[in-house]
Amino acid sequence: MGEQKAEVQSDREREWSLLRRKYLVGPGERRASSAQGIHHLALLSSDVERTIEFYQGVLEFPLTELFENRDYSGSTHFFFDLGNGNALAFFDFPGLEMEPYKEVLGSLHHLAISVPLDTWKHLRVKLETAGIEIAFEHAGSIYFNGPDGERLELLAEPLGEMNGRPVL
16 A cells, blocks of 8 residues: 555655646746736635624634625625735525535635734634634644635735745
8 A cells, every 4th residue: 555655645745746737937037927916815614604704703804894795696705805915705596506515626615814923823713612613733724614614724925925935
């Protein structure tokens, strides 16, 4: 079993090396992105008030706007400030039967949110106090689920870095 795992890992290392050589362009050589940034990431909410209490009350992301969704009459579209010009938005869809969150290809795996280390420590305590289970923790990174099962990560690293090395 260990040999097979090592062989798979070795194959993946070769694959990653080929992909890096084929596609990865160094910072001084790469073109600027055509995008200005993420305007907002929209997730689904089964309960608007519960979502506001979690994201604003526990995680301290200010609610910035709330109005009717233009695509679905009676649906709420609401936004939270994630800092640095980034917004997290939600929709509710009253009357629609929606299945609980599940990870499928093309869907959200997790949303990683950068916070300073002191804020990370503060929010970790708030999550525990609120009874939110920490699913995984590793060196300044905690994973937990939001009110509708969405997987979230609070990461005590600067934007554009991962494991102490630049990714942008």
